Amino acid sequence: xxxxxxxxxxxxxxxxxxxxxxxxxxxxxxxxxxxxxxxxxxxxxxxxxxxxxxxxxxxxxxxxxxxxxxxxxxxxxxxxxxxxxxxxxxxxxxxxxxxxxxxxxxxxxxxxxxxxxxxxxxxxxxxxxxxxxxxxxxxxxxxxxxxxxxxxxxxxxxxxxxxxxxxxxxxxxxxxxxxxxxxxxxxxxxxxxxxxxxxxxxxxxxxxxxxxxxxxxxxxxxxxxxxxxxxxxxxxxxxxx
Numbered sequence: 358x359x360x361x362x363x364x365x366x367x368x369x370x371x372x373x374x375x376x377x378x379x380x381x382x383x384x385x386x387x388x389x390x391x392x393x394x395x396x397x398x399x400x401x402x403x404x405x406x407x408x409x410x411x412x413x414x415x416x417x418x419x420x421x422x423x424x425x426x427x428x429x430x431x432x433x434x435x436x437x438x439x440x441x442x443x444x445x446x447x448x449x450x451x452x453x454x455x456x457x458x459x460x461x462x463x464x465x466x467x468x469x470x471x472x473x474x475x476x477x478x479x480x481x482x483x484x485x486x487x488x489x490x491x492x493x494x495x496x497x498x499x500x501x502x503x504x505x506x507x508x509x510x511x512x513x514x515x516x517x518x519x520x521x522x523x524x525x526x527x528x529x530x531x532x533x534x535x536x537x538x539x540x541x542x543x544x545x546x547x548x549x550x551x552x553x554x555x556x557x558x559x560x561x562x563x564x565x566x567x568x569x570x571x572x573x574x575x576x577x578x579x580x581x582x583x584x585x586x587x588x589x590x591x592x593x594x595x596x597x598x
Contacts, residue, residue, distance in 0.1 A: 421594060421595060421596050421597065422478070422479075422481070422594075422595045423592070423593065423594040423595070424476060424478060424592070424593050425590055425591070425592045425593075426473055426475075426476055426588075426590070426591050427473050427588050427589055427590045427591065428471075428472045428473020428474070428587070428588045429473075429587060429588070429589070430587075431495075431585050431586065431587050432471065432472055432585070432586045432587075433583060433584070433585050433586075434469070434577055434579065434583070434584045434585075434586065435582065435583050436579065436580045436581060436582055436583070438469070439467050439469075439578050439579065439580065440467070464513075464578055465515075465522060467578050468513075468515060468517070468576035468577060468578045469576055469577060469578070470517075470574045470575075470576050471492065471514075471574070471575050471576065471577055471586055471588060472588070473588035473591060474490060474492055474574060474575040474586075474588040474591045475572065475573065475574030475575070475591065476572070476573055476574070476591060476593050477570055477571070477572045478570070478571055478572075478573070478593050478595060479568070479569070479570050479571075480565060480567075480568060480569060480570075480571060480595055481568055482568065482597055482598075483559060483565065483566045483567075483597065483598040484559070484565050484595045484596060484597060484598055485556065485557070485558050485559070485565070485595070485596045485597075485598050486518075486556070486557040486558075486562075486565065486571075486573070486593065486594070486595055486596075487554065487555075487556050487557075487592075487593070487594040487595075487596065488516070488554060488555045488556075488557070488573055488591075488592065488593055488594075489552075489553070489554040489555075489590075489591075489592045490551070490552065490553060490554075490575060490588075490590065490591045490592070491550060491551070491552040491588075491589035491590045492514065492550070492551045492552075492575060492586065492587070492588050492589070492591075493548065493549070493550050493551075493586070493587040493588075493589065494512070494514075494548065494549055494551070494584055494585070494586055495547070495548040495584070495585040495586075495587075496512070496547050496548075496581050496582075496583060496584050496585070511579055511580035511581065512577075512579040512581060512584065513577070513578050513579065514529045514551065514575055514576070514577055515529055515575070515576055515578075516529055516555060516573070516574075516575055517572075517573070517574050517575075517576055518557060518562060518571065518572070518573050518574075519562065519564065519571055519572055520572075521562075523555060523557065523561075529551060529553065529575065550589075552589075558598065559598055565598070566598075573591075573593055575588075575591070
């Protein structure tokens with residue numbers, strides 16, 4: 358890389374100013390006029406002419422950041438937490454068709470975040486986000502269970518990023534139809550894993566183009582009697598766009 362030329366040269370025998378010294382070392386200035394360019398800010402601006410960057414030159418975290426979380430303890434969600442059955446005017450009220458209405462936009466405020474299936478991540482630069490997950494659901498497979506206000510098959514997991522629904526997560530969007538339930542009169546439990554991924558670009562979320570905090574999470578809503586959730590993993594990888 359080229360020589361780093363300080364914006365404010367230091368002179369032998371003179372008293373160093375702490376603020377100036379910190380500014381030269383840490384504050385992001387136009388490279389290559391600042392020591393900060395050697396702390397993960399290598400790009401074409403401060404690359405010496407004719408020099409090529411190979412994998413030996415890339416420091417961990419320079420172009421990507423990644424985190425993984427999980428919550429292997431089970432979390433139980435009962436139907437009355439979502440309150441659909443309490444209001445005849447809601448699309449999931451007692452007279453609603455559970456198969457047709459669980460995905461309605463009116464219900465988005467009723468969804469709640471699943472512990473372990475959520476992360477906050479700080480993006481340092483214009484980024485592409487890669488999300489992946491493995492969530493397990495278990496439910497009593499007796500039709501309508503023990504409560505007549507709980508409606509069979511009304512289950513929905515949806516991916517939210519910065520509070521907005523991401524319908525590109527197709528395995529979650531279609532999960533209600535995939536979740537196996539036992540015929541009427543049978544007892545036992547139905548269990549299924551939902552492992553999937555989703556790629557989001559600045560074209561999907563313009564806020565990804567600048568530094569800042571973002572939240573990605575899987576939320577649940579349902580009107581079965583009880584759903585037990587276990588999060589095996591929820592991964593976030595940010596790639597420099």
